[in-house]
Amino acid sequence: MAIPSFQIATIKGDGIGIDVTDATIAVIDAAQNRVGGFSLDYRQILAGAGYYRETGLDIEENGEEVAGTADAIFLGAIGLPSVRYEDGTEISPHLRLRDRFQLYAGIRPIKAYPNIPRKLSDERAAAIDMIILRESTEGLFYSAAAHNRCPVENDDEVQDTLRITRKTTEKLHDFAFNMARKRKEKGSRGLVTCVDKANVFKSMAFFRKIFDERSQAFPDIEKGYNYVDAQALDLIRKPWDFDILVMENMFGDILSDLAGGLVGGMGMAACGEIGDHHGLFQPAHGTAPDIMGQDKANPLAAILSGSLMLEYLADKTGVQALSAAAEIISDAIHSGFSQNTIRPTELGGDMGTRAVTQEIIRLIHS
Numbered sequence: 001m002a003i004p005s006f007q008i009a010t011i012k013g014d015g016i017g018i019d020v021t022d023a024t025i026a027v028i029d030a031a032q033n034r035v036g037g038f039s040l041d042y043r044q045i046l047a048g049a050g051y052y053r054e055t056g057l058d059i060e061e062n063g064e065e066v067a068g069t070a071d072a073i074f075l076g077a078i079g080l081p082s083v084r085y086e087d088g089t090e091i092s093p094h095l096r097l098r099d100r101f102q103l104y105a106g107i108r109p110i111k112a113y114p115n116i117p118r119k120l121s122d123e124r125a126a127a128i129d130m131i132i133l134r135e136s137t138e139g140l141f142y143s144a145a146a147h148n149r150c151p152v153e154n155d156d157e158v159q160d161t162l163r164i165t166r167k168t169t170e171k172l173h174d175f176a177f178n179m180a181r182k183r184k185e186k187g188s189r190g191l192v193t194c195v196d197k198a199n200v201f202k203s204m205a206f207f208r209k210i211f212d213e214r215s216q217a218f219p220d221i222e223k224g225y226n227y228v229d230a231q232a233l234d235l236i237r238k239p240w241d242f243d244i245l246v247m248e249n250m251f252g253d254i255l256s257d258l259a260g261g262l263v264g265g266m267g268m269a270a271c272g273e274i275g276d277h278h279g280l281f282q283p284a285h286g287t288a289p290d291i292m293g294q295d296k297a298n299p300l301a302a303i304l305s306g307s308l309m310l311e312y313l314a315d316k317t318g319v320q321a322l323s324a325a326a327e328i329i330s331d332a333i334h335s336g337f338s339q340n341t342i343r344p345t346e347l348g349g350d351m352g353t354r355a356v357t358q359e360i361i362r363l364i365h366s
């Protein structure tokens with residue numbers, strides 16, 4: 001029988017996006033070699049600020065269509081301070097992809113690794129392992145970005161819109177509960193916490209009502225509630241108590257950065273954006289022009305996003321070898337930190353992008 005093959009659309013983008021994408025592909029290839037049972041076919045799509053400067057296009061012709069036919073999309077990072085669209089806004093073809101493919105479920109894993117300097121001295125902080133699940137197509141951001149539907153916008157007053165729809169919210173909560181179930185099988189607590197401001201906003205009360213409705217189908221999963229302000233405090237006081245936090249777009253934007261800060265820098269922040277038929281994976285950081293081309297970028301956020309991508313493909317296709325490859329990558333990173341053989345510059349260590357990548361590959365093969 002032929003081994004299953006998957007097409008990955010890669011958009012390296014700009015700045016450190018290019019280095020961390022190369023690093024991720026090298027690590028995934030090593031894991032794939034080690035595990036076997038599947039093959040990946042990469043199709044590079046040219047896009048970004050540099051590409052726009054050269055061609056006047058922010059993504060190559062048909063690039064969006066090609067991304068749409070791939071089994072998954074991997075993105076480095078896009079944007080350069082000196083390059084803008086004619087209206088002065090930042091180059092952002094990836095936001096169009098999110099919109100076009102309705103990537104409503106934004107996943108930000110927050111996990112502590114050994115030997116990374118942590119902000120909390122409490123030893124329980126070593127056990128931090130949660131997912132922030134952020135709705136990514138509506139909420140308060142809906143009025144910003146692509147839609148720009150301000151009900152009032154004049155020189156005396158501006159209003160934005162917070163939009164919550166039943167359809168997307170049902171899918172989001174189902175996604176959260178299903179993910180909790182999957183994590184529970186691997187030993188996590190099986191708890192989903194709905195983070196909102198239901199005491200003040202009707203839209204948020206609606207968000208919570210749908211959370212309750214959908215939870216009925218998941219009696220094996222514990223549910224919790226927290227107002228977003230209390231949640232911010234709890235993320236500092238007892239982050240080890242949480243498993244999956246599900247929330248509206250802007251709350252997720254803020255809390256995921258806060259939570260990310262507890263377990264390392266931007267260089268550790270992985271991200272997946274998932275819709276009904278598409279998944280886009282990228283590090284949560286930007287192009288970091290201040291360190292580009294200096295071999296200083298921490299590739300781990302990207303590599304961890306690549307590992308998320310393999311898990312996503314495994315779920316989508318049922319090919320278990322993909323899941324095994326994801327696990328081999330996570331295990332390598334974990335043991336590298338435990339043994340202190342992974343020491344990224346960003347975290348005060350002495351290893352640049354290439355050295356960190358080579359070490360992960362060595363651990364995968366060992």
Ligand code: ATP
Pocket residue numbers: 016078079266267268284285286287288289290291296297298299301346
């Ligand atoms: P964006 O607008 O895309 O969010 P940004 O301007 O907020 O981008 P980032 O590129 O996300 O900036 O990062 C901010 C700073 O954090 C960078 O300038 C860089 O110094 C540091 N940084 C970000 N990612 C990494 C990384 N992977 N490794 C090391 N340092 C990083």
Ligand code: MG
Pocket residue numbers: 286
């Ligand atoms: Mg930023």
